[in-house]
Amino acid sequence: MSATWLRPRWLFSRRAAKALLWTVAIAAAAVGANVAGIYLVGSVAGWERWLAAAAGYFLLWRLCLYGATAYGWLWMRRRLLARETDAQARRRLVRSEIAGAVAIVALEASLLLQG
Secondary structure, three states: OOOHHHHOHHOOOHHHHHHHHHHHHHHHHHHHHHHHHHHHHHHHHHHHHHHOOOHHHHHHHHHHHHHHHHHHHHHHHHHHHHHHHHHHHHHHHHHHHHHHHHHHHHHHOOOHHOO
C-alpha cells in the first residue's frame, strides 16, 4: 500500500519552504525590534509609552505604505487586464481588491479600538 497521501507535494515544495522562511524571518525581525526597543528604553512600560507617543508617526508610515501598495496594485491591474480580457479575470481582480480593502479597514479599526 502506498503512503503518498501522507506526503503532499505542496507541503515540501521549494516555494512553501521559501514562504515559511520569509515568515519566520519577518517574525524574528519583529521580535528583535521589540526586544531592542525594550532594552534601549529600559522597561516594557517605557517601551509601551514610547509606542503610544509615536503612534502618529506609525500612522503616517502606514498611510505611505498603503499609498505605495495602491500604486503598485494599479500598475499590476493595468497589466493584468491588458493580458487577460475575460470577465472571469476581472471578477477575480475585484474580489481581491475587496478582500484587500476589507483587510486594511479591519487592521486600522482594530488599531483604533486599541487606543
